Structure formats: C-alpha cells, structure tokens
Amino acid sequence: xxxxxxxxxxxxxxxxxxxxxxxxxxxxxxALVGQKPGLTLxxxxxxxxxxxxxxxxxxxxxxxxxxxxxxxxxxxxxxxSIPGDESSVTAAxxxxxxxxxxxxxxxxxVQTNGLPAAFSEVASSKVHVACLFPAMxxxxxxxxxxxxxxxWAQAHRRAVFVHCGVLSVGVRKKLGLPSPFDMRFSNPVDLxxxxxxxxxxxxxxxxxxxxxxxxxxMLADQCxxxxxxxxxxxxxMRYQAAHLTLREVFRHALxxxxxxxxxxxxxxSFFPRGWHHAIFxxxxxxxxxxxxxxADARAIFxxxxxxxxxx
Numbered sequence: 001x002x003x004x005x006x007x008x009x010x011x012x013x014x015x016x017x018x019x020x021x022x023x024x025x026x027x028x029x030x031a032l033v034g035q036k037p038g039l040t041l042x043x044x045x046x047x048x049x050x051x052x053x054x055x056x057x058x059x060x061x062x063x064x065x066x067x068x069x070x071x072x073x074x075x076x077x078x079x080x081s082i083p084g085d086e087s088s089v090t091a092a093x094x095x096x097x098x099x100x101x102x103x104x105x106x107x108x109x110v111q112t113n114g115l116p117a118a119f120s121e122v123a124s125s126k127v128h129v130a131c132l133f134p135a136m137x138x139x140x141x142x143x144x145x146x147x148x149x150x151x152w153a154q155a156h157r158r159a160v161f162v163h164c165g166v167l168s169v170g171v172r173k174k175l176g177l178p179s180p181f182d183m184r185f186s187n188p189v190d191l192x193x194x195x196x197x198x199x200x201x202x203x204x205x206x207x208x209x210x211x212x213x214x215x216x217x218m219l220a221d222q223c224x225x226x227x228x229x230x231x232x233x234x235x236x237m238r239y240q241a242a243h244l245t246l247r248e249v250f251r252h253a254l255x256x257x258x259x260x261x262x263x264x265x266x267x268x269s270f271f272p273r274g275w276h277h278a279i280f281x282x283x284x285x286x287x288x289x290x291x292x293x294x295a296d297a298r299a300i301f302x303x304x305x306x307x308x309x310x311x
Contacts (some may be wrong), residue, residue, distance in 0.1 A: 007072030007280070009297065010288035016280065017302035018076035020206060021232035024171070025088035026055045028081055035177055038128045048174050051271040071257050074302070077102040077265070079131060083110065083117070088247035090126040101128040101309055103161060103174055107137045108145040115148050128309050129204070131161040134185035141190050150198045159202040159308055161291025164188045165210025166236055188215045196225035202308040204263065208249060211236035220257040227308065228257055230283055231265030246286040261294035263305050
C-alpha cells in the first residue's frame with residue numbers, strides 16, 4: 001500500500017481500511033434486472049433512488065477512490081456481490097492496486113472440473129477473498145462442495161468470508177425480487193470443523209455473526225483463524241433476549257477474540273449515499289468509550305485486514 005491517508009478519530013489521525021464494501025457494478029445491476037421480467041436498468045435506478053454505475057468497472061472504482069479520499073479512508077475491500085461478477089472487482093484492483101482488495105462471491109454448488117466456476121475463470125492471484133453465502137445458495141458449509149474454496153485459499157494464502165446469521169439483501173427487497181434464503185445454513189457453529197481443518201486460512205464472519213453473536217464468539221474462542229467483521233448497522237442486536245449495546249458487543253468480542261481478530265467494516269454499497277461514515281463514527285465512539293487503546297484501534301480499523309491479506 002502507498003502512503004496512507006488518515007481519518008480523524010478519538011485517538012487522533014487513524015489509517016482506516018474498510019473490510020466490507022459492496023461493489024455494485026453495472027454487471028451486478030444487469031443480473032438483478034434480468035431476474036424480474038419487464039424491469040429495466042433505468043426503472044430500477046428510479047425505483048431505488050440510486051445512481052446507476054457506469055458500464056466500466058474501472059470508472060466505478062475511480063468514483064470510489066474519490067469517495068474514500070473525501071472521507072480519509074486509504075483502502076477497502078470490494079465485494080463482487082453476485083456470483084459471476086468477479087471480473088468487475090479484479091478490474092478495479094488492476095486499476096487501483098494500492099487502494100482495493102478483490103472479494104468474489106462464489107456459489108460452490110456451481111462447479112467446473114471440480115472447482116467453483118469463479119475460480120475456473122479468474123486467475124487465483126487476482127482474488128484476495130472468496131465470499132460464501134450458504135443460506136443464499138442452499139448448502140451447508142460442511143458440504144463437500146465448499147471444500148475446493150478452502151483448498152484454494154490454503155494453496156494460495158487467501159482468506160474466506162462466510163456469511164452467517166440473518167441475511168437480508170436490501171436491493172432485492174426494494175426491487176421486489178424474491179429472497180428464498182435458508183437460515184438452516186446460517187449458524188457459525190457449522191464452521192467449527194472447517195476452521196479446524198484449515199487452520200492457516202483466515203475465515204471472516206461478518207456482522208459479528210448477524211444474530212448468532214454467542215455462537216460466533218464460541219467459534220472464535222475455539223479457532224484462532226476466525227475473524228469477526230464489525231460491519232453494518234448491526235440491527236441484529238434487537239434479537240437478543242437482553243438489551244445489548246454496541247459498546248457491550250465490542251467489549252465481549254474483545255474479551256473473546258481480542259483486538260487482533262476484529263476487522264472494521266461499514267457495509268457501504270451505493271451512491272449517492274457513498275461511504276457510510278456514520279458506521280465509523282458509531283464504532284469508533286463505542287470502542288473509545290470502553291477504553292480501547294490507540295494501538296488496538298489501529299489494528300481493528302486497518303492493520304488486521306492488511307495482515308491477513310499479506311499486504
């Protein structure tokens with residue numbers, strides 16, 4: 001990474017890398033529109049109230065660079081948020097290799113020659129993290145179909161992101177698209193045997209487990225290669241039997257996983273909203289109020305992500 005811009009924080013200037021940003025490319029929107037007869041890109045943009053991205057992913061990447069510069073964020077993950085769109089994020093990384101990491105959503109049930117389709121089309125060196133959504137694609141993370149993804153990560157020193165807990169895709173709801181997800185496949189505990197089988201593969205569980213906070217902590221306690229991504233508004237806290245605040249979430253996560261295994265993220269995705277700076281402010285405030293040190297804040301807000309991606 002080149003010279004890092006910084007963002008003001010309670011600890012002073014902080015180098016921030018966002019571990020969870022969705023890259024809603026033109027291909028992404030085209031794929032969604034194709035799932036609803038009669039819907040056009042223009043109508044979708046109007047219905048959403050969003051700014052549709054340019055055809056070229058490099059131009060969308062440039063827009064994100066300007067947006068991150070404006071907010072003092074030096075780097076971020078870019079998640080290709082539909083299987084088959086990995087070329088968009090790899091193009092963005094080629095254009096701005098010092099600013100972005102390519103995350104590719106993979107459906108391991110769709111394979112070519114025994115490998116998930118994405119990895120038969122994209123050189124392994126171009127994707128930093130494979131993203132698995134078992135509830136979305138209807139498989140257990142322990143199924144044989146998922147093994148090639150972890151084998152790929154182990155062989156190429158990459159990471160695997162596994163979405164657990166509640167899965168709600170806002171853009172699908174707004175466009176009236178069905179979301180036939182299956183929460184039977186959402187429990188972080190299902191990752192236990194997999195994480196033990198691949199101890200050198202960093203496994204990222206976003207949103208603190210998205211409602212399975214206790215289970216995510218149990219998993220992290222048992223497996224030192226499990227990392228918790230802090231992204232989104234964390235509305236899952238309303239599912240807890242007892243009232244839970246963001247400060248308490250961080251306190252428990254730090255007690256169990258420690259500061260070296262938390263990855264700051266916002267879950268930013270679309271324009272004109274852009275980078276979701278309020279997420280940063282809320283999380284920085286919560287961490288500061290519970291006495292997090294400057295060194296630990298640096299780790300959580302950027303250094304941990306760079307370390308596990310070997311940047």
